[in-house]
Amino acid sequence: MFQNTPFIIAELSGNHDQDFELAKSMIHAAAKAGVDAIKLQTYKPETMTLDIRHGEFMVSEENSLWRGNNLYDLYAKASTPWEWHQPLFELANSLGLVAFSSPFDLSAVDFLETLDVPLYKIASFELTDIPLIQAVARTGKPMIMSTGMASKKEIQEAIAAVRGIGDNPLILLKCTSTYPAKIEDTNLVTMNDLAGFTGCSVGLSDHTQGLAAAVAATALGATVIEKHFVLDRSAGGVDSAFSMEPDEMADLVSACRAAKASLGAVTYGGSDSEQASKKYRRSIYVAADLDAGTVLSEQHLQIIRPSYGLEPKHWPDVLGKTLKADAKKGQPLTWDMMA
Known part of the structure; x- marks a missing residue:
C-alpha cells in the first residue's frame, strides 16, 4: 500500500462545502497532482457534540478561523454525507488512489467496515478516545494516528490501546493542532524523538501554509505526509485557509519526492556520476619548457587543473x-620524471 515514501495524503475534510460534484472534482484534481491517497472524515454532527448554542458549545478563541460558530452547526457544515463515501472511494480507487477516512465515533467505524476501507486515521483530537482507538484496532487494519497536543504519556496510552488488541501496522504523525499552524510551532525535530520512544514509523500531519514543513519532514524521514486540500481557497471551505490548491499540491508532491531522493545513502569518495569530475581537481604541472638536469623550483611548476599530475600534497616533496x-x-609532473 505504501509504495511511495513519503505516502502523501490529500485530506478533503469539509472543503467540498456539501457539494458532491465538487467533492468528485477534488478527487480528480488530487489524483492529477500526484498524491497517493485521499482521506475523508466520517461523522455526523450529533455524534460530535450536542446541539447547544451557548457557553462551551460556541467557538470562542480569538484567533480561530471558526470564532463565533456553534459547534453543532460547524460540524454539520463540515461533515461528509455518509452516502457519498462509497462513490467517492470508488472514484478514488479508479484513479489509482488509496481512499480511507478518519472515524470519529464507534458508529463511523462500523460504517467504514461495511465499505472495507484499507486503513484508518485517528485524528489528533481523538487520540485520547481509547474506546474509539480500540474499535479501530479490532479491525486489524493499518492505523495512522496524529499526536497533536498529546503528551508522551497520552501517546503511550494510545499505542497501548492498539497493542492490547493486536499488532496493527502503526504510523504516528507529528501534528500541530492549530489552524493554520505557524511554521515556527511545527517543531519537526520531535519526529525523531517520537520514533525513538515509540518504535513506530513517523510522519507529519501538516496544517501550515505552504510546503516547507512537508519537505523538511521528508528530509527528517517522514513516511507519511498529510495535507488539507481545496480546489480554490478564494471560494471558501471550512479548512481552506490552510489547504493546498491543486498546483500547490503538485509542487508539494514533486518537492517531497525530490527531497526523499536526495537523501540517498551514506556515501564518501563521490558517487558513480561524480567520478568523471575528479579530473578537474588540481595537480602539479610543468609550467615552462625545461631541460634535463633542471633542479625543480616554484618557478618551474604550478598547481593547476586538471588532475593528471601529482597531487598538490606532494608539492614540498618535488621541490629540489x-x-x-x-x-x-x-x-603533468610524475615521479618517474625525477631523480
Missing part, C-alpha cells in the same frame, strides 16, 4: 628534485 629528461610546458 632533478629532472631526468627534458619536459614541456603543460606536462
Whole structure:
C-alpha cells in the first residue's frame, strides 16, 4: 500500500462545502497532482457534540478561523454525507488512489467496515478516545494516528490501546493542532524523538501554509505526509485557509519526492556520476619548457587543473628534485620524471 515514501495524503475534510460534484472534482484534481491517497472524515454532527448554542458549545478563541460558530452547526457544515463515501472511494480507487477516512465515533467505524476501507486515521483530537482507538484496532487494519497536543504519556496510552488488541501496522504523525499552524510551532525535530520512544514509523500531519514543513519532514524521514486540500481557497471551505490548491499540491508532491531522493545513502569518495569530475581537481604541472638536469623550483611548476599530475600534497616533496629528461610546458609532473 505504501509504495511511495513519503505516502502523501490529500485530506478533503469539509472543503467540498456539501457539494458532491465538487467533492468528485477534488478527487480528480488530487489524483492529477500526484498524491497517493485521499482521506475523508466520517461523522455526523450529533455524534460530535450536542446541539447547544451557548457557553462551551460556541467557538470562542480569538484567533480561530471558526470564532463565533456553534459547534453543532460547524460540524454539520463540515461533515461528509455518509452516502457519498462509497462513490467517492470508488472514484478514488479508479484513479489509482488509496481512499480511507478518519472515524470519529464507534458508529463511523462500523460504517467504514461495511465499505472495507484499507486503513484508518485517528485524528489528533481523538487520540485520547481509547474506546474509539480500540474499535479501530479490532479491525486489524493499518492505523495512522496524529499526536497533536498529546503528551508522551497520552501517546503511550494510545499505542497501548492498539497493542492490547493486536499488532496493527502503526504510523504516528507529528501534528500541530492549530489552524493554520505557524511554521515556527511545527517543531519537526520531535519526529525523531517520537520514533525513538515509540518504535513506530513517523510522519507529519501538516496544517501550515505552504510546503516547507512537508519537505523538511521528508528530509527528517517522514513516511507519511498529510495535507488539507481545496480546489480554490478564494471560494471558501471550512479548512481552506490552510489547504493546498491543486498546483500547490503538485509542487508539494514533486518537492517531497525530490527531497526523499536526495537523501540517498551514506556515501564518501563521490558517487558513480561524480567520478568523471575528479579530473578537474588540481595537480602539479610543468609550467615552462625545461631541460634535463633542471633542479625543480616554484618557478618551474604550478598547481593547476586538471588532475593528471601529482597531487598538490606532494608539492614540498618535488621541490629540489632533478629532472631526468627534458619536459614541456603543460606536462603533468610524475615521479618517474625525477631523480
